[in-house]
Amino acid sequence: MSEIRHIVFDIGKVLIHYDPEIPFRRLIPDAERRRWFLENVCTHEWNLEQDRGRTWEEAEAELLAVHPDEETNIRAFRRYWHEMVSHAYEDSVEILEGLLDAGHDVTMLTNFAADTFAEARKRFPFLEKPRGVTVSGEIGLIKPDRAIFEHHAAAFSLEPSATLFIDDSPANVAGAKEAGWQAVQFVGADTLRADLARFGLMPRR
Incomplete structure (x- = not known):
């Protein structure tokens, strides 16, 4: 060694600590719908591109083009990011x-x-x-x-x-x-x- x-x-x-579920338990109370959202809209892979340097504006625009009805929750990911890193x-x-x-x-x-x-x-x-x-x-x-x-x-x-x-x-x-x-x-x-x-x-x- x-x-x-x-x-x-x-x-x-x-x-x-990091857990995207923390704010979304409040924003999307239904567990099945919340799971769907985090697995199909604001996914780990989508968020990883911000870690690579993509801007949040670009990231949100990409999702809004596909999921326009989810605008509030898509924008909530960055807006409530501070809750995800709780301690x-x-x-x-x-x-x-x-x-x-x-x-x-x-x-x-x-x-x-x-x-x-x-x-x-x-x-x-x-x-x-x-x-x-x-x-x-x-x-x-x-x-x-x-x-x-x-x-x-x-x-x-x-x-x-x-x-x-x-x-x-x-x-x-x-x-x-x-x-x-x-x-x-x-x-x-x-x-x-x-x-x-x-x-x-x-x-x-």
Whole structure:
């Protein structure tokens, strides 16, 4: 196992909660209709293109051309985005800050629209603490594309084999490994602590 000198955190579902259902439980109370809307209109794949850099205006126009009767709910996705990121995972943030306090080099790599990330940064001050961040929507690349891992490594002078990546998505973990990084899937703070210990990385408590 290679010595780890760099640690890279994903953000959504690792450090902060993200769930589009939160506002839509109120906006579309009927569970079946809500499921249909999120699986067929404002889908994960549609939202991912904003993470790649597409503007919300373009994204909404695309859906309105196909689903004009859903205008209110389509526009609600961005309007109520702040409700979707309801809270930070305090135990994960504690690990992040403990690694920083112990002197480790920590950066972040996230699939995030540029404007919503700017909003998240204001709400969650700990996002300012690592050495830096690569935001997919700012550079037009998304995980798990190999290019975004190569971009991040170059931007922050990381040696891939000495870099540990932490992400909740199995596809993103696999993408990091294909780029030559070490990587673990985030399933919870306790498992992450065990993974870090396995790599000889113990955050200060």
